[in-house]
Amino acid sequence: MKRPEKPRPDDLLLDVKLLRFFDVLYSTRRLARAAEQLGQSAPTVSIWLTQLREALKDPLFVRTASGMLPTPRADALLPTVQEALRALRALSSEPRPFEPEHADRVFRICMTDGGMLTLLPHVLMRLRKLAPHVQVEVIKLGSDTAPLLESGEADLAIGLVPDLDAGFYQQALFDQVWVCLVNPEHPRVRNRLNTDDYSLEGHIDIVHGTGHRMLAAALERARVSRKVFVELPVYLGVPAIVSSSDLIATMPSRTGHTLARSFGLNLFACPVPVPPFTVKQYWHERFHHDAGHRWLRGLVQSLFLEHVAEHPDAGA
The missing domain is CATH 1.10.10.10 (Winged helix-like DNA-binding domain superfamily/Winged helix DNA-binding domain)
Structure with a gap:
């Protein structure tokens, strides 16, 4: 039985x-x-x-x-x-709203070193004003960005992150074109920079990330070869080298405008046709409805929309 x-x-x-x-x-x-x-x-x-x-x-x-x-x-x-x-x-109740003035959470943001120079100060300034107890941890944008966003080890990525798998959201922030930084006392490049000048002069190459690959591909398509005398992994040493030499540095426009203003360098449009690109913010769908996450994304979007409106000449 x-x-x-x-x-x-x-x-x-x-x-x-x-x-x-x-x-x-x-x-x-x-x-x-x-x-x-x-x-x-x-x-x-x-x-x-x-x-x-x-x-x-x-x-x-x-x-x-x-x-x-x-x-x-x-x-x-x-x-x-x-x-x-x-x-x-x-x-079954509604999630608690995010109150930035009282929040003490940590936001982790992935960005390039160029973003740390140009974007991060604006984000921090707004955060300090609206959410004084919030902390920010910055993580270098790289090949591990997607899994960091998926796992929650990073909240947001700001930059150019192509070829993301399904499950990610993205939102355009601003466009970037390409510019060249030149010493204002350069013996040969004074008021203009053409393709012949670009080919003949010495260069600094910032060998990192998607932007570098875009620039290299554009130079190859245009059949323009550069005489690279210095390779750098980040933008940190660029202003000092440009201001003390006759070398040219090619970079995205927001970084270029920031460094030119800060160090008194000349700025020219890149004479080689390099495709522009759009800087976006990226996040994973797991955190799409989180109140604090939504607040941070809204802050970033409004901040850079304001900046583009105020500085349209920066190309971002």
């Missing part, structure tokens, strides 16, 4: 409506009043009471002249029932 199967733990879980009924009956002590509050008929709540008694192996509520009074078992169960109802209500 086959033994009856033991009920699984989940099979013993009480229906939410029974928990609500228990809580209401405990407070009203009247079946009729509990039925009214719950919008149910008297026979229905009587059935519910029977179900509760069978499930919990106790009378739970006993009819007296003073109403349906709880048994000691019902008294002991009440805190658990109320806590369960609070937890269930929390599950």
Whole structure:
């Protein structure tokens, strides 16, 4: 003879409506009043009471002249029932809004070293004003950016991240063209920079990331070869080298405008036709509805829309 199967733990879980009924009956002590509050008929709540008694192996509520009074078992169960109802209500409630003035979370943003020079100061300035307790960790944009966004180790990436898999959102921030930085005391390049000058002069090459590959591909298509005398992994040393030599540095326009203004360098449009590109912010769909994440993305978007409107000549 086959033994009856033991009920699984989940099979013993009480229906939410029974928990609500228990809580209401405990407070009203009247079946009729509990039925009214719950919008149910008297026979229905009587059935519910029977179900509760069978499930919990106790009378739970006993009819007296003073109403349906709880048994000691019902008294002991009440805190658990109320806590369960609070937890269930929390599950279905609206998420708490993000309050930047009180928030103390850490935002982790991936960006290039050029972004750290040109974009990060603006982001930090706005964050310090609106969310003074928020911290920022900057992670170098690279081949691990997508998995960092997916895992939540990074909140946002700002830059150019091509070939993302499904599951990522992206939003355009501004366009970048290509410019050249030149020493204002350059002995040969004074008021203009043409393709012949570009081919004849010495260059600094910043050998990192998607931008470098775009520039190299454009030079190859145009059949322009550069005399590269210095290769750098980042933009950090570029201003000092340009201002003390006759070497030319080619870079995206926002970085170029920032360095030219800060170090008194001459700026020219790149004479080689390098395709422009759009700087975007990227995030994973796991965090698309997170209140703090949405606030950060909105801040970044509004910040750079304002900047482009105020400085249209920067090309970003």
